[in-house]
Amino acid sequence: MIGVVGGGIAGLAAAYRLQQRGREVQVFEASEDLGGLAGVYETAGDPIEKFYHHLSKSEETIVDLIEELGLGDRLEWLYMSNAFYVDGVVHPMDKPWEIAAYPHLSLYDKYRLTMLTLEIDVRGWLPSFDTYESLQDFEDVPIKEFLLDHTTRSVYENFWEPLLDAKFGSRKEDVSAAWLLGRVKFRGERDLLRGEILGYLQGGFAPLIGALVDAVGRENITTGARVSDLDTSEERVRSLTVETADGTTTRDVDAAVVAAMPNVLEDLTGYPCEIDFQGTVCSVWSMDESLTDTYWLNLADEAPFGVFIEHTNFVPPKRYGDEHLYYTASYVQDPSEELWRMDDSEVEELWMDGIADLFPQFESESVNWVETARNPRTAPVYERGYLDMVVPYDLSDAVAEGVYYAGMASRAQYPERSLNGAIEAGFAAADRITDDAVTASTTDGHEAVTE
Known part of the structure; x- marks a missing residue:
């Protein structure tokens, strides 16, 4: 039996691929919920993710899996x-004439920025x-x-620096x-006249998690099950403690896939990971009204959150019982930061004041509900030398x-972490078990994976 530690999308993808290759699998998830960062809240209509998600046209692995699981029509x-x-004004930045009209970059600045995004x-x-x-x-x-x-100093200060502040802070x-450059290559398909094209599943990404669970078999998944130890005596994994x-x-296990954050891997095996991770505080707001005409609003002005996303300018409000849904979110580099130490009600009060400062037409009475989620490790800090620190899929030697x-510190989650990267990591770990290993009998009578 192959034991999979973690019931997020990477762990479920690993289990799914292993079963396709004829291996017996058991998934152990410490929490009561499956899906990891793709967990959802209920609305008056479709559920919505606790942390915002969408797909790019370049993310072929997850698109293929969606088709394979019979969800292609969604x-x-x-x-x-x-x-x-900027300065209290929302500047659309999708169409060529909107970019040309943006007043905070010169024509030469826009030329240099455009050439970089075209990789010229x-x-x-x-x-x-x-180059x-x-x-x-x-x-x-x-x-x-x-x-x-x-590019130019103006491009850096007036375009990239606000984005980097929101993404990586200090x-x-x-x-x-x-x-x-990886993000530039990762970007999706763009229509010259209408902007970038992104993917989303009708009903959100919960149906994908559900389809993976059904494919793996609920009987092969245990929630509320924390793996506290891996027995690696005699330089071979023998069992896991649940x-x-x-x-x-x-x-008893023939192999184990740790599809969790690297701190879990270190606790179980002693393998150290030098990658630093950021946490995220993310609130979902339901309101009676729309505040903008845009989906993704980058903030160059001071605000208590890093990004403002009007989700129902991407997916129509009718999908959510005519609720208008928003995300406010901030990355946290250190748990000692004030935002991380606030409780949810304090965060929501602070951020409601921030919304009011940005949008004078906002009325607090229009808020139907707000839910706040937080996770101490939602994204790596992609610092210099990052690729030297990624955790190998196969840890036989280490x-x-x-x-x-198959966790977030794997190569598949570079240059940006994503649901697609999680699936690729799960598949990569499973493939190494089934393609690069052979099953042999050991002297104590049970099977083990050997090179």
């Missing part, structure tokens, strides 16, 4: 809208189309230094240029034979 490709909020290096006399081909070439280049060299100057409300049990990793 997948919609919708035009998203994004804007910058115009620093020399002749444009170069292959940005290899992300590894920019792994050790500071992002600020790169942007000042490859760690922004630790981030590598490779992350930024703690539930009913007591502690030991389960820990013991039969130990594999």
Whole structure:
């Protein structure tokens, strides 16, 4: 039996792939809920994710899985809208004429910004189309230094810096240029006249989690089950210890996939991960009214949250019983930060005041409900040298034979963490078990995975 530690989308994807390859699997999830960061709240209509999600056209693995699980008719490709909020004004930034009208960049600034997003290096006399081909070439280049060299100071200060502040806060100057270029390559398909196209499932991503659970089999998944130990005696994984409300049990395993954050891996195996992670505080608001015409609002002005997302300018309100749904969210670099130490009601009060400051027409009486979620590790800090710190899928050499990793510190979650990356990580770990390993009998009579 293969034991999978973690019932998020990576763990479910690993279990699904292993079963496809004919392996017996058991998934152990410490919480009572499956899906990890793709968990949901109920609304007057479809559920909505606790942490915002959407798909890019470049994310082929998750799209293929959606089709494979029979959910293809639920997948919609919708035009998203994004804007910058500067000096109390919302500036749409989707269409060429909107970008041309943006008053905080010169025409030359916009030219340099556009060339970078098209991956064209115009620093020399002749444009170069292959400068940005290899992300590894920019792994050790500071992002600020790169942007000042490859665009202009105004582009950095008036466009990129507010985005980096929202994304990485005090760690922004630790981030590598490779992350930024990876994000440029990661971007979705764009219609010149209508903007970027993003994907979303009717009913949210809960149906995907449900379909994976059904495919794996609920009888093969245990929630409220914390794996507290992996027995790796004799340099081979032998068993895992599971703690539930009913007591502690030991389960023999042929291999184990740790599909969880790297701190869980370290607790179970001693394998250290040097990647730093950020936490997130994220509130979902239900209101009676729309406040903007845009989906994703980047904030250049001071605000108590890092981003303001009007979800129902992407997915229509009728899907949610005519509720208008919003996200306010901030990354947290250190648990000592004031925002992290606030309780949910304090966060919501602070952020409601922030919404009122941004939108004078906002009335607190229009709020139907608000729910706040937080997680101490929602995204890596993609600092310089990041690729040297990723955790290998196969930990046979570093820990013991039969130990594999599929969490957020894996290579699939670079240059940005995503549901697609989680599925790719789960598949990659499963493939290494089934393709790179053979089953052999051991002297004590049970099977083990060997190279």
